[in-house]
Amino acid sequence: MAPKRADVAIVMGSQSDWATMKCAAEVLDELGVSYEARIVSAHRTPDRLHQFGKTAHEQGFKVVVAGAGGAAHLPGMIAALTHLPVLGVPVKSKALKGLDSLLSIVQMPAGVPTGTLAIGEPGATNAGLLAAAILALSDEGLSQRLRDWRAARTAAVGEVPED
Ligand code: RP5
Numbered sequence: 001m002a003p004k005r006a007d008v009a010i011v012m013g014s015q016s017d018w019a020t021m022k023c024a025a026e027v028l029d030e031l032g033v034s035y036e037a038r039i040v041s042a043h044r045t046p047d048r049l050h051q052f053g054k055t056a057h058e059q060g061f062k063v064v065v066a067g068a069g070g071a072a073h074l075p076g077m078i079a080a081l082t083h084l085p086v087l088g089v090p091v092k093s094k095a096l097k098g099l100d101s102l103l104s105i106v107q108m109p110a111g112v113p114t115g116t117l118a119i120g121e122p123g124a125t126n127a128g129l130l131a132a133a134i135l136a137l138s139d140e141g142l143s144q145r146l147r148d149w150r151a152a153r154t155a156a157v158g159e160v161p162e163d
Contacts, residue, residue, distance in 0.1 A: 005060035024128035053081025
């Protein structure tokens with residue numbers, strides 16, 4: 001029997017995106033969710049993009065987290081190639097600080113939904129959390145870990161500010 005693949009694919013347009021996208025990986029690690037991280041550039045490796053998007057489901061992935069910067073067509077293109085949920089992360093760009101990335105991902109025409117998170121590291125972290133929440137719908141153990149994770153964040157908020 002073929003080995004079980006990871007539940008989440010974290011794909012990004014460039015090695016330079018990893019500094020941002022590893023925030024998604026880190027939170028998935030904390031929650032015990034399996035993932036694979038890959039570089040898939042929409043404009044430099046279009047064949048790899050097509051291959052990944054067409055086979056993501058049969059590879060066993062359940063959710064795709066896709067991050068790119070600038071003219072960030074990667075998440076939308078993957079969403080066009082697979083019915084799996086795709087969560088897009090606009091990576092902060094040098095020229096326009098990620099506003100270009102955000103607008104490239106968020107305004108998909110009706111029919112090809114592409115989730116869009118915040119620009120940069122918060123977006124990557126939240127994409128990981130949202131991927132976990134989707135998987136938790138059919139995984140009670142993960143659901144409990146996610147609730148524990150959130151409860152710990154709540155418990156860490158003090159009532160009075162300290163110097
Ligand atoms: C996009 O261009 C990538 O997603 C990255 O955010 C940006 C810059 O890429 P590099 O020039 O660092 O490879 O394709």
